[in-house]
Amino acid sequence: MKKTDTNHxxxxxxxxxxxxxxxxxxxxxxxxxxxxxxxxDCSEADKLHFLTWLDESPDHVEAYQALASIWDEASSLxxxxxxRANNESEQNEARVVTEQTTRQxxxxxxxxxxxxxxxxxxxxVAFASLFLLAFLLSQFYISTDQDEYSYSTAxxxxxxxxxxxxxxxxxxxxxxxNYVETASSRTATLIKGQAFFDIRKRFNKNNEKIPxxxxxxxxxxxxxxxxxxVKLLPSRSFISVIEGQVxxxxxxxxxxxxxxxxxxISDTGLLQKTDISAIDxxxxxxxxxxxxxxxxxxxxxxxxxxYHTGRITISxxxxxxxxxxxxxxxxxxxxxxxMLEVALPxxxxxxxxxxxxxLPKNK
Amino acid sequence: MLSIxxxxxxxxxxxxxxxxxxxxxxxxxxxxxESPKAYLVQMAKNQxxxxxxxxxxxxxxxxxxxxxxxxxxxxxYNSERIxxxxxxxxxxxxxxxxxxxxxxxxxxxxxxxxxxxxxxxRRTGVSEAAVRKSLAVALLEIxxxxxxxxxxxx
Numbered sequence: 001m002k003k004t005d006t007n008h009x010x011x012x013x014x015x016x017x018x019x020x021x022x023x024x025x026x027x028x029x030x031x032x033x034x035x036x037x038x039x040x041d042c043s044e045a046d047k048l049h050f051l052t053w054l055d056e057s058p059d060h061v062e063a064y065q066a067l068a069s070i071w072d073e074a075s076s077l078x079x080x081x082x083x084r085a086n087n088e089s090e091q092n093e094a095r096v097v098t099e100q101t102t103r104q105x106x107x108x109x110x111x112x113x114x115x116x117x118x119x120x121x122x123x124x125v126a127f128a129s130l131f132l133l134a135f136l137l138s139q140f141y142i143s144t145d146q147d148e149y150s151y152s153t154a155x156x157x158x159x160x161x162x163x164x165x166x167x168x169x170x171x172x173x174x175x176x177x178n179y180v181e182t183a184s185s186r187t188a189t190l191i192k193g194q195a196f197f198d199i200r201k202r203f204n205k206n207n208e209k210i211p212x213x214x215x216x217x218x219x220x221x222x223x224x225x226x227x228x229x230v231k232l233l234p235s236r237s238f239i240s241v242i243e244g245q246v247x248x249x250x251x252x253x254x255x256x257x258x259x260x261x262x263x264x265i266s267d268t269g270l271l272q273k274t275d276i277s278a279i280d281x282x283x284x285x286x287x288x289x290x291x292x293x294x295x296x297x298x299x300x301x302x303x304x305x306x307y308h309t310g311r312i313t314i315s316x317x318x319x320x321x322x323x324x325x326x327x328x329x330x331x332x333x334x335x336x337x338x339m340l341e342v343a344l345p346x347x348x349x350x351x352x353x354x355x356x357x358x359l360p361k362n363k
Numbered sequence: 364m365l366s367i368x369x370x371x372x373x374x375x376x377x378x379x380x381x382x383x384x385x386x387x388x389x390x391x392x393x394x395x396x397e398s399p400k401a402y403l404v405q406m407a408k409n410q411x412x413x414x415x416x417x418x419x420x421x422x423x424x425x426x427x428x429x430x431x432x433x434x435x436x437x438x439x440y441n442s443e444r445i446x447x448x449x450x451x452x453x454x455x456x457x458x459x460x461x462x463x464x465x466x467x468x469x470x471x472x473x474x475x476x477x478x479x480x481x482x483x484x485r486r487t488g489v490s491e492a493a494v495r496k497s498l499a500v501a502l503l504e505i506x507x508x509x510x511x512x513x514x515x516x517x
Contacts, residue, residue: 055427073451076452162468
């Protein structure tokens with residue numbers, strides 16, 4: 001056990017060890033309060049209870065002050081310190097998890113103590129829920145062999161997320177993805193929309209590569225470490241590789257894709273391989289830039305729809321299959337649709353509420 | 364703009380502007396930013412909110428200061444410090460280097476980008492409670508490391 005808070009010599013002489021544990025317990029509680037108080041879901045009852053807790057002992061105030069001070073200091077650290085990659089961290093992970101569980105037990109014990117002390121109707125309800133929360137949290141930490149995350153974006157929102165393994169994913173607008181990580185596998189499931197993956201290589205204890213899987217509704221993509229884009233449209237799915245190699249398998253077939261190649265999977269699971277035209281700029285949507293070579297109008301509209309709040313409707317099947325080569329930025333979607341009037345035999349109506357109608361041109 | 368919206372003093376504003384420009388200058392060197400103006404405004408807002416939270420804490424703690432051993436108002440935080448500010452920052456750095464990637468990321472979003480716990484949770488796809496728990500552990504780790512160093516240097 002580490003020696004802590006040497007400033008408390010007054011009662012340290014009597015019995016040092018229990019005193020240290022007591023101060024650490026106070027610290028544990030102070031840290032929980034500290035994070036809760038600044039939170040949006042801190043209730044008035046919580047605040048009141050917190051003030052009562054502070055009032056109980058100067059040690060409580062001191063522990064809280066010490067943490068507040070570290071918190072403020074940390075915000076002035078330079079960026080390099082936060083982003084420096086550290087390979088040792090994974091090895092430390094196991095140790096840290098055990099530590100967390102131990103701490104959890106400490107805090108549970110202290111909550112129980114408190115629970116007994118404050119046996120009053122008002123507090124008992126609050127404590128019962130806090131106790132339950134702490135219990136659920138401890139369950140969460142005990143079962144850390146599998147971590148599950150869920151990410152989603154709103155219309156026109158593009159978000160970059162860093163997965164727990166350090167891989168970067170840019171999630172396109174109106175998209176939804178789950179990610180599960182265990183010691184031996186990494187699996188992302190794209191449920192809706194589009195995502196650009198920049199996968200970091202990872203190795204297990206035996207120095208074997210940990211595969212990264214991307215599941216979509218009718219296929220699975222297997223990668224080791226590379227950059228690629230996955231897009232789901234109602235009718236078809238696209239997997240486009242920018243760097244490295246990926247394996248794609250569906251019920252129909254299994255193929256491997258290299259740099260600048262794309263797999264197209266139809267809704268029947270049919271797998272097709274094509275080369276990516278340089279103009280297409282795979283992944284350029286992340287910077288709000290869209291580019292198409294000889295693509296059906298319906299496909300472009302399906303893409304745009306995720307970036308535009310008003311419904312865009314193509315009024316006839318024949319128009320859906322009109323092919324076009326175009327490029328535009330996310331900021332000028334209505335202009336782009338209006339410009340289509342010049343290139344295609346269509347008429348575009350843009351309503352005030354953002355709704356866009358694409359009609360056949362009047363004779 | 365900041366003083367009108369958040370009711371901060373001019374010195375606070377200068378502090379915030381200075382901090383965000385230092386951070387921004389480092390940031391543009393490392394990653395591309397789509398809309399620098401929007402980014403700066405958001406950063407200023409986050410930093411201002413963080414400063415306000417810090418102020419609130421200090422004000423609240425002052426009310427309790429007479430209960431603790433130190434009553435010097437200007438010195439609410441700096442009670443009996445043995446280590447220098449530089450030494451303390453070095454310890455924070457060391458602890459941060461040894462954090463698991465995920466916790467370090469939470470810590471970065473919270474402390475460097477000054478995001479609220481809710482926002483950290485939203486960006487990383489975990490629950491707010493998980494973020495709070497993780498940050499509490501981070502804070503405790505740093506505190507214990509500082510205590511250890513203080514004990515060693517005595």
